[in-house]
Amino acid sequence: MVLQDAIDSKSTGARAWLEFGRIHSDEDALKKASGFNPRWAEPYFQLADLDPAIDKPQLEKRAGLLKKATDLEPRNMEYWQALAKTYEAAKDFAEAQKAWGGAERAAASDKERDQLRQVRLDIQAKRFDEEAAERKREREEKEADIARVKAQSDAAIHAAENAARKRMNPNGAVPPTPQGEYQATDTGSSMLGVFQRLDCLNGGAKFIIQTPDGKTVQLLMADPSQISLGGGGEKTLACGAQKNPRQVVVHYTPQPDAKLHTAGVVTSIEFH
Numbered sequence: 001m002v003l004q005d006a007i008d009s010k011s012t013g014a015r016a017w018l019e020f021g022r023i024h025s026d027e028d029a030l031k032k033a034s035g036f037n038p039r040w041a042e043p044y045f046q047l048a049d050l051d052p053a054i055d056k057p058q059l060e061k062r063a064g065l066l067k068k069a070t071d072l073e074p075r076n077m078e079y080w081q082a083l084a085k086t087y088e089a090a091k092d093f094a095e096a097q098k099a100w101g102g103a104e105r106a107a108a109s110d111k112e113r114d115q116l117r118q119v120r121l122d123i124q125a126k127r128f129d130e131e132a133a134e135r136k137r138e139r140e141e142k143e144a145d146i147a148r149v150k151a152q153s154d155a156a157i158h159a160a161e162n163a164a165r166k167r168m169n170p171n172g173a174v175p176p177t178p179q180g181e182y183q184a185t186d187t188g189s190s191m192l193g194v195f196q197r198l199d200c201l202n203g204g205a206k207f208i209i210q211t212p213d214g215k216t217v218q219l220l221m222a223d224p225s226q227i228s229l230g231g232g233g234e235k236t237l238a239c240g241a242q243k244n245p246r247q248v249v250v251h252y253t254p255q256p257d258a259k260l261h262t263a264g265v266v267t268s269i270e271f272h
Helices: 002-008 014-024 027-036 042-048 056-072 077-089 093-106 110-168
Strands: 189-201 204-210 216-221 228-231 247-257 262-271
Touching: 002 014, 014 027, 014 042, 027 042, 042 056, 042 077, 056 077, 056 093, 077 093, 077 110, 093 110, 189 216, 189 262, 204 247, 204 262, 216 247
Parallel strands: 216 262, 228 262
Antiparallel strands: 189 204, 189 247, 204 216, 247 262
């Protein structure tokens, strides 16, 4: 009744408002207590304990109140412990470690100090584990993004090759081998190398060969179906990188094309 009388009479005593607020979990009463005595830490501590902190905004609010309490009463180990546990719940291990250090400094005995030091060291180890796990997660996400982009790029390349192949041969087969006997041309230039890739274009293709000195040369095939093919083994041309690159002699007419980056126009190919 004495406490209620003090509240009813609108007492300006911070203790009365604190006890009333603590007993009735009354936030307004606790705020009045802190207003009547701004240098008193306990009202902030009691305000922090009013609601269970679950989500990030609640944890941030609770940490702010407890930080105010530790600023006003830095020798109170209970305040520091509550602040450290709040930071832990928010997974802010750097601040939690600092708060456990504050509790350690406020400890009343060597035994308590040793126990709190061990807690601080455990939090440090946990912090390192969390940071390592976060770096691993970020690395895996980056690698997954790279793999996804590469897969999309490969799919786009394959789709373009298939589209070009269909334009070159609407029946869906590989570009046809010309009929008739192979006749090597005696005019123009020739080049020895390994057939690496055939980039199909709209109505044509680029024949890519690697020469013995390691250089890559691109030659234009204006109409692949009209190229004379000879030599041994399979003599068909398929778009894309060659699964089994073969050595060839390419006869061509030197005719550089800056736009296509080709050195000449293929006239015949001899597979070796």
